[in-house]
Amino acid sequence: MVQRIAIICNYELLPERVGGMDYFFWDFDKKCKENGVEVDWFFPNISDHGNYSELTIYEAGEVSLENSFLKFLEENKSNYSHIITHFVELCTPFFHKIKKASEAKIIAVDHNPRPLNGYSLKKRINKKLKGFLFSRYINLFVGVSDYTVNEILKDFGSHLKSKTVTIYNGVVIDKILMRENRKVAKPSFLVASHLRESKGIQDLIDAVSFLPKEIKEELQIDIYGDGPYKNELIEKVGKNDLQNCFVFKGSRSNLNEIFSQYDYMLQPTHMECFSLSILESLAANVPVVTTNVGGNNEAITNEENGFIFEAKDIKALAQLLEDIYIGNKKISINTRQLIANSFSLPKMLETHFKLIKN
Numbered sequence: 001m002v003q004r005i006a007i008i009c010n011y012e013l014l015p016e017r018v019g020g021m022d023y024f025f026w027d028f029d030k031k032c033k034e035n036g037v038e039v040d041w042f043f044p045n046i047s048d049h050g051n052y053s054e055l056t057i058y059e060a061g062e063v064s065l066e067n068s069f070l071k072f073l074e075e076n077k078s079n080y081s082h083i084i085t086h087f088v089e090l091c092t093p094f095f096h097k098i099k100k101a102s103e104a105k106i107i108a109v110d111h112n113p114r115p116l117n118g119y120s121l122k123k124r125i126n127k128k129l130k131g132f133l134f135s136r137y138i139n140l141f142v143g144v145s146d147y148t149v150n151e152i153l154k155d156f157g158s159h160l161k162s163k164t165v166t167i168y169n170g171v172v173i174d175k176i177l178m179r180e181n182r183k184v185a186k187p188s189f190l191v192a193s194h195l196r197e198s199k200g201i202q203d204l205i206d207a208v209s210f211l212p213k214e215i216k217e218e219l220q221i222d223i224y225g226d227g228p229y230k231n232e233l234i235e236k237v238g239k240n241d242l243q244n245c246f247v248f249k250g251s252r253s254n255l256n257e258i259f260s261q262y263d264y265m266l267q268p269t270h271m272e273c274f275s276l277s278i279l280e281s282l283a284a285n286v287p288v289v290t291t292n293v294g295g296n297n298e299a300i301t302n303e304e305n306g307f308i309f310e311a312k313d314i315k316a317l318a319q320l321l322e323d324i325y326i327g328n329k330k331i332s333i334n335t336r337q338l339i340a341n342s343f344s345l346p347k348m349l350e351t352h353f354k355l356i357k358n
Contacts, residue, residue, distance in 0.1 A: 131156025145295025170348030187263030195227030
């Protein structure tokens with residue numbers, strides 16, 4: 001009998017933004033098919049870019065992804081062995097409704113970052129209550145970093161420890177071009193990020209405004225990505241008269257080829273689970289300057305393969321930028337090896353696949 005699973009991903013399929021999760025979805029589907037497992041994928045929309053044309057995809061369209069899947073389950077009575085969620089809120093009535101309609105094992109993968117200063121008291125109480133009511137309907141919680149696992153236990157209750165595991169995100173090493181040499185001084189910088197306030201790029205703009213005039217006259221930081229905060233960032237660049245320092249490049253589907261053109265990646269984020277951009281940059285042998293939030297410390301060792309500063313500490317970021325730019329601070333090791341050993345896509349793929357075969 002053919003095993004059949006459902007994967008529910010609240011992840012918009014965008015041809016102009018192809019990242020590590022897209023490669024994971026494509027390779028996971030292929031791995032399943034090679035081993036006699038059929039996968040029904042549920043996304044907000046349908047696309048045929050990359051290998052998505054080879055996946056069996058059901059789109060939610062104008063309906064919420066959760067309601068769309070529940071309606072599908074009711075109408076088709078599909079006999080799934082496992083139902084897996086990605087980028088879906090944990091411990092909600094949705095999981096109870098799945099259990100009422102299906103005997104499948106439910107695996108919830110948590111990619112969701114937490115606020116820098118934590119949740120409000122009201123929200124913390126609400127999450128504890130949801131954990132008490134609905135965690136019983138989830139067979140396994142997967143965090144994409146140890147930080148994420150700890151946050152799951154903090155949010156929904158330490159009683160979940162026995163059914164919570166860490167599976168690190170991974171990247172396709174072979175598809176990422178590697179930088180061979182770095183400049184001693186006057187290095188080049190990029191940002192690769194969704195442009196929203198929580199990514200902290202406004203802090204980077206402020207930090208650059210504090211740099212000496214002679215550095216600002218030469219420095220250029222290329223920003224790749226798009227998002228709802230873009231106009232505010234462009235306006236802030238203008239107000240600080242830093243148009244020569246920042247270039248907004250928009251979204252690119254070939255960042256795996258672009259990272260290697262730079263010396264450092266900057267990621268001043270306020271909240272993070274476990275950043276694929278950090279992994280991709282390190283795999284390109286491009287060190288990362290980032291904050292001490294989320295799982296960043298699990299990939300970055302300060303002054304070894306990158307630099308860590310406290311989130312929102314603009315003066316610390318400015319000093320780091322100055323020291324790196326004039327050559328007082330530098331990273332010498334090849335940062336690719338760590339990613340190959342610990343954070344590769346094949347390792348991530350194999351570990352996720354084992355979950356549906358147990």
